[in-house]
Amino acid sequence: MTYIAKPKFHHPALKKNALGFTHRDYEGKISTLCAGCGHDSITASIIEACYELSIEPHRVAKISGIGCSSKTPDYFLGNSHGFNSVHGRMPSVLTGANLANRDLIYLGVSGDGDSASIGFGQFAHSIRRGVNMTYIVENNGVYGLTKGQFSATADRGSKSKKGVLNTDNAIDLVAIALQLGATYVARSFSGDKGQLVPLIKGAIQHQGAAFIDVISPCVAFNNHAGSTKSFDYVREHNDAVNRLDVITGREPITVDYAPGTVQVVEQHDGTRLALRKIDADYDAHDRVGAMAFLARHTAKGQIVTGLLYVDPEAEDLHAHLETVDAPLNSLESDDLCPGSAVLEKINASLR
Amino acid sequence: MPEQKPISSVNDFVVRFANVNGSGSASANELFARAILRHGVPVSPRNIFPSNIQGLPTWYEVRVTEEGHLGARGGVDMMVAMNPQTWDKDVASIEPGGYLFYDSTKPLPSSKFRGDITVIGVPLTAITNSTYSDPRQRQLFKNIIYLGALCALLDMDPKLIEQLIGEQYKGKEKLLSSNVHALHLGRDWALQNLKCPIGLRVKKADKVGDRIFIEGNSAAALGAVYGGATVCAWYPITPSSSLADAFAAHCKRLRHDPKTGKAKYAIVQGEDELASIGIVIGASWNGARAFTATSGPGISLMTEFIGLSYFAEIPAVIMNVQRAGPSTGMPTRTQQCDILACAYASHGDTKHVLLFPEDPAEAFEFAAQAFDLAEHLQTTIFVMLDLDIGMNHRLCRPLKWDDARQFDRGKIMTTEMLEEGRDFGRYLDVDGDGIPYRTYPGTHPTKGSYFTRGTSRDRYARYSEEGPVYADNMQRLVRKFETAQDMVPRPLQANAGKPTKYGVIYFGSTSPAMDEAIGLLEARGHLLDRMRIRAFPFHSSVASFIADHDFVYVVEQNRDSQLRSLIVNENGIDPVRLIPIVHYDGTPITARFIAKSIGDHQDHLKVTPLRKAVS
Numbered sequence: 001m002t003y004i005a006k007p008k009f010h011h012p013a014l015k016k017n018a019l020g021f022t023h024r025d026y027e028g029k030i031s032t033l034c035a036g037c038g039h040d041s042i043t044a045s046i047i048e049a050c051y052e053l054s055i056e057p058h059r060v061a062k063i064s065g066i067g068c069s070s071k072t073p074d075y076f077l078g079n080s081h082g083f084n085s086v087h088g089r090m091p092s093v094l095t096g097a098n099l100a101n102r103d104l105i106y107l108g109v110s111g112d113g114d115s116a117s118i119g120f121g122q123f124a125h126s127i128r129r130g131v132n133m134t135y136i137v138e139n140n141g142v143y144g145l146t147k148g149q150f151s152a153t154a155d156r157g158s159k160s161k162k163g164v165l166n167t168d169n170a171i172d173l174v175a176i177a178l179q180l181g182a183t184y185v186a187r188s189f190s191g192d193k194g195q196l197v198p199l200i201k202g203a204i205q206h207q208g209a210a211f212i213d214v215i216s217p218c219v220a221f222n223n224h225a226g227s228t229k230s231f232d233y234v235r236e237h238n239d240a241v242n243r244l245d246v247i248t249g250r251e252p253i254t255v256d257y258a259p260g261t262v263q264v265v266e267q268h269d270g271t272r273l274a275l276r277k278i279d280a281d282y283d284a285h286d287r288v289g290a291m292a293f294l295a296r297h298t299a300k301g302q303i304v305t306g307l308l309y310v311d312p313e314a315e316d317l318h319a320h321l322e323t324v325d326a327p328l329n330s331l332e333s334d335d336l337c338p339g340s341a342v343l344e345k346i347n348a349s350l351r
Numbered sequence: 352m353p354e355q356k357p358i359s360s361v362n363d364f365v366v367r368f369a370n371v372n373g374s375g376s377a378s379a380n381e382l383f384a385r386a387i388l389r390h391g392v393p394v395s396p397r398n399i400f401p402s403n404i405q406g407l408p409t410w411y412e413v414r415v416t417e418e419g420h421l422g423a424r425g426g427v428d429m430m431v432a433m434n435p436q437t438w439d440k441d442v443a444s445i446e447p448g449g450y451l452f453y454d455s456t457k458p459l460p461s462s463k464f465r466g467d468i469t470v471i472g473v474p475l476t477a478i479t480n481s482t483y484s485d486p487r488q489r490q491l492f493k494n495i496i497y498l499g500a501l502c503a504l505l506d507m508d509p510k511l512i513e514q515l516i517g518e519q520y521k522g523k524e525k526l527l528s529s530n531v532h533a534l535h536l537g538r539d540w541a542l543q544n545l546k547c548p549i550g551l552r553v554k555k556a557d558k559v560g561d562r563i564f565i566e567g568n569s570a571a572a573l574g575a576v577y578g579g580a581t582v583c584a585w586y587p588i589t590p591s592s593s594l595a596d597a598f599a600a601h602c603k604r605l606r607h608d609p610k611t612g613k614a615k616y617a618i619v620q621g622e623d624e625l626a627s628i629g630i631v632i633g634a635s636w637n638g639a640r641a642f643t644a645t646s647g648p649g650i651s652l653m654t655e656f657i658g659l660s661y662f663a664e665i666p667a668v669i670m671n672v673q674r675a676g677p678s679t680g681m682p683t684r685t686q687q688c689d690i691l692a693c694a695y696a697s698h699g700d701t702k703h704v705l706l707f708p709e710d711p712a713e714a715f716e717f718a719a720q721a722f723d724l725a726e727h728l729q730t731t732i733f734v735m736l737d738l739d740i741g742m743n744h745r746l747c748r749p750l751k752w753d754d755a756r757q758f759d760r761g762k763i764m765t766t767e768m769l770e771e772g773r774d775f776g777r778y779l780d781v782d783g784d785g786i787p788y789r790t791y792p793g794t795h796p797t798k799g800s801y802f803t804r805g806t807s808r809d810r811y812a813r814y815s816e817e818g819p820v821y822a823d824n825m826q827r828l829v830r831k832f833e834t835a836q837d838m839v840p841r842p843l844q845a846n847a848g849k850p851t852k853y854g855v856i857y858f859g860s861t862s863p864a865m866d867e868a869i870g871l872l873e874a875r876g877h878l879l880d881r882m883r884i885r886a887f888p889f890h891s892s893v894a895s896f897i898a899d900h901d902f903v904y905v906v907e908q909n910r911d912s913q914l915r916s917l918i919v920n921e922n923g924i925d926p927v928r929l930i931p932i933v934h935y936d937g938t939p940i941t942a943r944f945i946a947k948s949i950g951d952h953q954d955h956l957k958v959t960p961l962r963k964a965v966s
Contacts, residue, residue, distance in 0.1 A: 056796060057796070058792075058793055058794070058795060058796045058797075058800060059793050061637070061792045061793070063633070073802070074802055074814075078800070079796060079797055079800050080792070080800055081790070081791075081792030081793070081800050081801065081802075081803070082800075082801075082802040082803065083633075083636060083802075083803040083804075084802065084803065084804040084805070084806070085629070085632075085633075085659065085803075085805070086629070086655055086656055086659055086805065089625060089626075089629045089656070091626075091629075092584075092621070092625065092626040092627075092628075092629025092630050092633065093629050093630075093632060093633035093636070094633060095619065095626075095629070095630050095633060096582060096584065096629060096630035096631060096632060096633025096634035096635070096636075096637070096639075096641060097633040097634060097636060097637040097792070098633075099581075099582050099617040099619070099630070099633075099634050099639065100581070100582060100633070100634040100635075100636075100637035100638055100639030100641070101637050101638065101639070101791075101792070101793065103793070104637075104792060104793050121622055121623065121626075122622070122625070122626055122629070124622075125621075125622040125626060129619070317617075317619075318617075321614060321617050321618070321619075322612075322613050322614050323613060323614050323615075323616075323617050324608050324611065324613040324614065324615050325611075325613070328581040328582065328615070328616070328617060328634075328639045329581070329634075329637055329638035329639040329791065331579075331581060331615055332579075332757075332758065333579060333756070333757045333758045335615060336576075336579040336581065336606070336615060336758075337576075337577050337578075337579060337752070337756075337758075338576065338577065338605045338606075339752065339754050340751070340752040340753070340754050342605065343577070343750050343751070343752045344749075346573070346750065347561075347563050347749040347750055350563035350564055350565050351388075351559075351561075351562075351563055351564065
């Protein structure tokens with residue numbers, strides 16, 4: 001609960017990353033979510049990912065909409081600026097923030113109501129534009145804060161806690177993200193930190209629109225029999241296509257991989273992703289193939305997880321707009337104002 | 352019918368062109384207006400156009416006015432009737448004694464004309480068809496040919512038009528010479544076949560001076576360039592789209608790094624107005640100067656974000672080019688109808704700063720100033736243009752910029768200040784002006800970060816639902832709005848020659864019509880002191896102006912006298928003392944309308960006292 005001050009001391013032997021920060025430096029306030037909430041596991045994974053990548057916490061801007069998921073940016077990266085904006089409008093606020101300063105890392109946190117219902121349009125258009133961001137949807141298929149209504153990602157035929165059957169078709173944000181040209185698309189499960197942390201690390205390093213759909217069971221309203229977003233259901237139906245290792249720096253790949261089971265992806269900024277294949281036929285470079293694979297498996301009731309698609313040559317919105325290298329928010333009067341002499345010429349042309 | 356004398360007037364008449372949308376007439380008509388300016392005679396042109404791309408009727412009206420009355424006059428002295436669809440209405444709208452110019456290639460029955468006007472037929476189609484074979488050329492040059500005929504009829508100097516064509520097609524010799532040729536085709540035909548000039552004449556004068564001729568939307572966009580806007584997010588909507596287009600055009604010329612060629616700006620066409628304002632707020636939160644351009648329906652969509660900007664205190668600039676509402680209303684007609692919607696936009700208790708430019712010159716100044724105000728006050732600033740200012744060329748004073756001027760970025764807590772150990776409370780009022788410090792994201796590794804939210808929070812940006820904490824913040828926002836009162840452009844007052852008990856308040860595009868109306872009213876014996884309001888919150892001089900007069904007319908272009916309501920509400924004025932004068936049919940307000948409405952009311956006030964009447 002937020003009224004309990006979080007103790008600041010920590011064990012002197014706590015491990016430090018390359019920048020000398022400990023895990024604690026990436027934490028935020030104490031969560032006000034329900035005990036056992038999947039979202040808290042995602043928070044922990046974000047903390048872990050940022051710690052492992054040795055990111056300066058204040059160089060991250062964390063932006064969210066409204067809802068349980070959107071509250072979570074208060075619970076990680078306490079030294080980062082956060083913006084809990086308007087319901088369904090995180091993508092536009094993030095796009096604007098990104099335009100103002102291309103040098104920060106943008107972490108967009110949203111939920112299924114926030115991104116698939118009220119903010120479906122903004123989700124789609126931010127992906128279309130290729131905003132350089134990590135867009136995480138904490139997907140529980142339900143409205144928690146308003147006590148258990150279905151969201152647009154709830155599967156058809158799934159049952160609410162009150163016993164109501166959902167008759168509407170579900171929106172699969174991963175399928176949409178693939179279709180709209182996201183250049184890094186993944187799905188994971190809040191209960192599988194081992195899979196999720198590297199996916200977040202890869203997304204942060206990706207220089208384009210990275211989208212991760214994280215199934216995150218709502219222990220209060222959507223963790224019962226009949227739900228397709230419960231811990232049990234997701235564990236039983238999880239169909240992981242690969243496991244990801246993010247290789248930071250210039251270190252050689254030391255992990256022992258059986259030959260032919262690893263796909264190493266070098267992104268154009270030099271970062272490398274090693275994909276350990278679980279499904280030998282799955283190619284994470286094939287967008288159309290990914291869409292077909294996803295459709296086939298979804299039809300069978302399986303939840304496909306892993307890094308489903310990555311374009312290592314991704315471009316972002318700044319590249320499309322050909323903006324200057326310096327952050328726009330650092331430009332001052334001298335850079336931006338053409339001055340009186342130019343204005344005189346303009347006046348002369350208007351006579 | 353009594354014999355009607357043809358109107359005879361030099362440098363003071365109205366010509367209206369009736370055309371078909373998409374026929375290419377706009378550039379010829381604009382050339383006509385510019386040519387008169389080159390004679391040193393002020394003009395005030397207006398587009399009257401439908402919400403349509405091609406086919407529907409469109410009009411272009413040019414008021415020729417040596418006196419410099421730039422408001423719409425009302426009435427038409429000469430109709431250039433190029434659109435058969437609107438013929439009857441167009442012919443009917445000509446003032447008695449006026450002139451009808453038409454394409455006489457096809458004979459029309461006499462029932463199609465009026466006896467009290469002068470009819471001037473020029474076989475435009477016949478002339479064009481005998482000269483050009485390409486259908487597109489026929490269409491375009493027909494417009495230049497009628498311009499040539501008008502040049503002869505109105506006694507204009509053809510050299511001045513040739514000069515303008517030369518400037519327009521500089522470097523495109525073929526286009527240049529063919530346009531000049533078409534001009535002379537029309538002029539020569541008129542000189543040989545018609546009595547030239549007619550009673551309406553253009554005579555060289557020296558009444559334009561150094562003034563410039565520009566659309567308000569273009570001027571406001573240039574103001575955004577000078578004011579340092581780097582992010583523009585917008586969604587197409589009439590009549591504001593040309594503002595965003597103009598910003599793109601200005602930036603293309605003025606905002607590219609000379610070495611790398613890269614852009615020192617970012618323009619995003621949003622998927623809707625929600626995204627547009629969201630992008631503006633995200634960019635401003637992150638320290639860039641950002642704006643959107645929209646109109647009434649866009650404002651309605653943006654209101655949730657505007658409330659966030661007010662409560663979370665994030666700068667934003669919204670250029671609202673107003674059009675007739677409510678709902679889709681009349682998208683291509685002008686009104687000042689979003690005053691209350693903008694002043695109190697969003698749910699809960701909110702108030703916003705509004706700026707009311709009167710013309711393009713002020714649109715430029717206020718647009719640039721809006722960015723300083725937005726960052727200084729950390730809130731939304733509305734620049735309230737309207738279609739009449741925004742989409743018409745208007746003669747105005749040249750744009751000015753002081754090179755010593757630096758952007759006012761407001762209270763920013765920097766890395767150095769944080770290092771010094773300065774106490775940072777995002778919503779802490781350290782100076783008593785209601786304005787707190789803010790930090791840009793990414794400023795300092797361990798200090799100065801905070802969580803921005805639309806929910807209630809304490810002075811250190813910590814979530815709180817405590818009543819006193821909430822009220823403390825809301826009170827500070829009131830203090831901040833009081834601070835704004837002395838920062839925004841002040842009202843301008845002009846008193847009548849003699850003391851009077853009556854005053855008039857007006858704002859925005861009503862300005863030129865009001866200035867002209869004052870003269871008409873004085874001629875009727877009515878003296879009025881006038882005050883032009885240029886911003887909300889209202890300066891204290893507004894209340895004292897009202898207190899100094901028995902009655903004050905409030906002239907505005909909406910049905911419900913919205914500015915009057917705002918004055919009554921904000922200043923606790925007795926509504927009886929403020930008399931609404933409203934014009935809201937979508938056409939620009941005219942001096943004739945104002946003078947008649949106020950004049951009739953004044954006459955009505957001058958009843959003989961009862962005691963005098965019976966004694």
